[in-house]
Amino acid sequence: MPMEWIKELGFGLLWLFAQPIFYLAILFTFWTGYQRIKKDRKMFRHRVFPIGSEWNRTWLLGISFGIILSTSMIVSGSMFTIEWLWLWTAVVTISLLVHQVWLLSPVYTVGVVAIIMWLIEQFNVQLPSLIEPAFQVDIVLVSYLLIALFLVEILLISTSKRDQSFPELQKGNRGKYIGRHLVKRLLLVPAFIPVPSGALELSVFDWWPAFGLGDQFGLVLFPFLIGYSQRFQGQFTDVGTRKTAIALTGLFIVLLASAYVVYLYEEMSIYLIGLAMIGRATVHYLLRFIDREKSTIFTPKQNGIIIVGVIPGSPADEMGLVVGEVIEKIHDQSVTNEQEFYEVMSDHRTFCKMAVRDLTGEVRFVQRALYEGEYHELGLIFVKETPRFTLKNEEIS
Numbered sequence: 001m002p003m004e005w006i007k008e009l010g011f012g013l014l015w016l017f018a019q020p021i022f023y024l025a026i027l028f029t030f031w032t033g034y035q036r037i038k039k040d041r042k043m044f045r046h047r048v049f050p051i052g053s054e055w056n057r058t059w060l061l062g063i064s065f066g067i068i069l070s071t072s073m074i075v076s077g078s079m080f081t082i083e084w085l086w087l088w089t090a091v092v093t094i095s096l097l098v099h100q101v102w103l104l105s106p107v108y109t110v111g112v113v114a115i116i117m118w119l120i121e122q123f124n125v126q127l128p129s130l131i132e133p134a135f136q137v138d139i140v141l142v143s144y145l146l147i148a149l150f151l152v153e154i155l156l157i158s159t160s161k162r163d164q165s166f167p168e169l170q171k172g173n174r175g176k177y178i179g180r181h182l183v184k185r186l187l188l189v190p191a192f193i194p195v196p197s198g199a200l201e202l203s204v205f206d207w208w209p210a211f212g213l214g215d216q217f218g219l220v221l222f223p224f225l226i227g228y229s230q231r232f233q234g235q236f237t238d239v240g241t242r243k244t245a246i247a248l249t250g251l252f253i254v255l256l257a258s259a260y261v262v263y264l265y266e267e268m269s270i271y272l273i274g275l276a277m278i279g280r281a282t283v284h285y286l287l288r289f290i291d292r293e294k295s296t297i298f299t300p301k302q303n304g305i306i307i308v309g310v311i312p313g314s315p316a317d318e319m320g321l322v323v324g325e326v327i328e329k330i331h332d333q334s335v336t337n338e339q340e341f342y343e344v345m346s347d348h349r350t351f352c353k354m355a356v357r358d359l360t361g362e363v364r365f366v367q368r369a370l371y372e373g374e375y376h377e378l379g380l381i382f383v384k385e386t387p388r389f390t391l392k393n394e395e396i397s
Contacts, residue, residue, distance in 0.1 A: 012219035070192040083134035104227030106149030141211040158245035165237040167309030179298025179308035180233035234294025304328035314379020329355035
């Protein structure tokens with residue numbers, strides 16, 4: 001018996017490399033990273049974050065939840081078919097092709113698959129034998145998978161940090177540049193999915209399998225891709241994502257309470273799916289509207305220069321400067337825009353001393369020795385502004 005489990009786990013692990021979504025996730029990582037860096041070079045003249053930064057600090061969460069999900073599905077006897085997993089992959093592929101990471105929410109990806117299943121059943125559509133097994137999966141089980149993966153998305157959003165978001169510049173209503181931040185995160189949940197083929201059986205419980213398609217099953221390691229993306233300009237990203245997570249937690253509690261009703265009345269599952277999709281979209285657009293109604297944080301200041309971004313590993317990062325702080329003085333000279341900042345720095349190429357007003361409103365001093373070339377590559381991102389004057393004396397001809 002243990003050898004059969006070891007063998008099935010080994011075969012299930014090999015299935016990972018047969019899943020198109022595994023390779024699509026890799027290709028999308030390079031594509032979205034390339035597009036982001038291309039935009040960085042246009043706005044800031046250099047790259048801010050390297051390719052793959054969308055995956056930072058998500059692996060532990062994905063693997064941990066994958067273990068929990070795998071155990072829950074095996075113990076409960078919740079079986080999917082390979083064809084159903086391919087159908088979900090097709091829906092996710094469309095989201096990747098249109099380059100919309102926010103559509104990678106499991107509420108949308110699993111929800112669309114569930115709606116397709118419901119429509120096929122309602123209209124009694126005759127399907128080719130090749131894809132017919134995709135619609136043999138219990139729609140109640142699909143709704144439960146949506147709730148489970150939705151919880152992972154909430155955890156992904158709640159763990160987003162300010163230093164993980166990507167700075168951007170855009171022209172405001174008055175034609176001046178303002179800054180904003182894009183939170184874009186990707187996560188894989190690798191889970192061993194029971195499928196109705198194999199040599200394994202679990203007859204410990206009389207009720208097993210709860211959502212089965214047979215008495216025996218095999219295992220397939222399948223990576224569920226989850227994404228989150230939202231821009232913030234009226235509040236810092238960690239504040240915005242915290243509010244998003246709180247709002248979505250309320251929706252999750254409602255869905256969790258509805259899950260019992262769905263178990264008793266299977267026909268209610270499509271209403272749960274609809275509630276989840278409408279609720280998720282409402283939170284997304286409502287918070288975006290509220291954020292845009294607020295005054296933009298990253299605008300030119302009269303009393304200093306606000307930091308829009310800090311390049312990881314740069315001198316500015318080593319000095320402990322963070323997004324949202326305001327540089328008021330450099331080498332005891334007040335500065336209000338990027339050009340003034342670097343004019344002062346050009347006269348002090350071996351040392352940097354700044355007066356910075358932190359997020360609590362207190363002024364602190366930071367300093368660091370500079371090496372050749374670093375004076376112009378501190379790793380700070382500012383709002384672009386055409387200065388009204390220069391600190392240096394102009395020559396009169």
